[in-house]
Amino acid sequence: MNEVELIDLILDRLGPAGRAAKLKIGPGDDAAVVEWETEQELVVSTDVCLDGVHVPTNCPGDLVGYRSVAMSVSDIVAMGAVPRYLTIALTIEHADVDWLTAFADGVRDGCAEADSTVIGGNLAKGVKQITITAMGSVPMGRAIKRNTGQPKDDIWVTGKLGATPLALQAMAAWIPRGLSELKQLTSTDVIARYLLPPIRTSFVEFLRHYASACTDITDGLAFELDRLVSGAPNGYRIETEEIPLWFSAELDDVLANDDSYEMLFTSSAENREAVQHYAKKSNIPLSRIGTVLSTLDREFVPFRELRSPVSGFSHF
């Protein structure tokens, strides 16, 4: 198949994930055209999903498709924005029709979960790599920054942290399974949890109401905590025993190197009951792990020395 035929195949597999009421001109022209909602700001993020880094080499296409969508959409949700549209640039070594078909299926499933539409893309020959630009919408002035945590705010986190190192270990002897099977297992199977991060679009409305700052966790909890308070000379106190660990995950790993794509946010202590109520009635587990301090202190209680300097993951 040549490039045009492969693109047609992908668009065909995307099905509903390639259509939207407000999509005026879709794939197949020089650019896509969408009608923008009035009074909504445009929220944009670009992420690269690297073979062998963000997904294991030889990972089945459907898992790569789903995971790359989830990774991208996570940034939009963390802004308190609703994901709307994606563009996907894919480079791949050769025209592997089976892999591409599976990839499109995974993107379609991720888009269904994220209520998003693929409005454009690019397919070229090269080292396997997926670059997704996600676009979302948020009412004017309502976007949630990540460094605006206020002194005395509670610090909360969704889900459980620390599955990645366990998953990477487990995958050494892994027999790959399909997306539909793995999707059933994300709360118990460590590989499923790692490869298929949560897509928390249902959490956006809550965040807009209650979060004073929010970020998704991709660079280790300690680094992300620093970001939460970096807009002012603030610090934090963390009750380390309250950090929700994925089964046998180690706290040191969570602090230094977590990429669980869970939401880390601050909220006024006045909201505590409302947040707890939401945690009970929704299916999104929430843990209160600490407090923003008005001093520069970074306290982990009981005392714990950070194993490595807080710097986040660096590709270089």
Place this chain on the structure above:
Amino acid sequence: MNEVELIDLILDRLGPAGRAAKLKIGPGDDAAVVEWETEQELVVSTDVCLDGVHVPTNCPGDLVGYRSVAMSVSDIVAMGAVPRYLTIALTIEHADVDWLTAFADGVRDGCAEADSTVIGGNLAKGVKQITITAMGSVPMGRAIKRNTGQPKDDIWVTGKLGATPLALQAMAAWIPRGLSELKQLTSTDVIARYLLPPIRTSFVEFLRHYASACTDITDGLAFELDRLVSGAPNGYRIETEEIPLWFSAELDDVLANDDSYEMLFTSSAENREAVQHYAKKSNIPLSRIGTVLSTLDREFVPFRELRSPVSGFSHF
């Protein structure tokens, strides 16, 4: 330098290309937030610039930066839209500070030319590759599709076609030069013309008034002509002697494999005088190369057999 420091360096070099009045939250948060203009549709395109394919291996960073911006913006202009914002995902083998600095400078210059702002990006270690998502705006319902040429419409093209094969030949013995020097030479030097495609933002208003269909030329003229008339059972007649060739460029190359990023558009014959007038008063050369036919015929006059099938460039 680690990733965060490199990103800071790039943002610093971008200077004004990283700032815009409507940019509410810029680089440094989970996502960028921009205020969208009322009554304007959002136009989006994603392009990958591959090392060794779209730019020569070891091409200086400033030329790569400028060229990748120009390539991306071209799709937005071809829709009759004004380029506004870009995200840039860059993978690079190692933290080459000099190259990255030059790259940022080239992006800055391209953005200045395109009146666009970089609102986000991604930097990671990998095979050198640049993925740009360009976002533009167009008044509601005014975007120009590429397959809506009407029978009897004139077919026009901007600039001169066919520099690429000559440039690739010339570059075998090329001593790389800087962006500012090459920018002076784009109308005479074949390498300058190839590496620095025109950024035709000043042409958008004209296109909106006069074009019934438009596309940029990236896949050979014959393939692009097919696209112009593919929305209906139409064809075209081309006066081959009217095709504006870059100096010693060969028509066969232009038909089969041109990526000059010039605009190819149709316009009602009634507009002919106005178009000619515009061509005279602007500094954008326009050539009328043929007519849309109401039949399926593809005529090249004087008769010329296409050397290769009309299929466009395929990466696979």
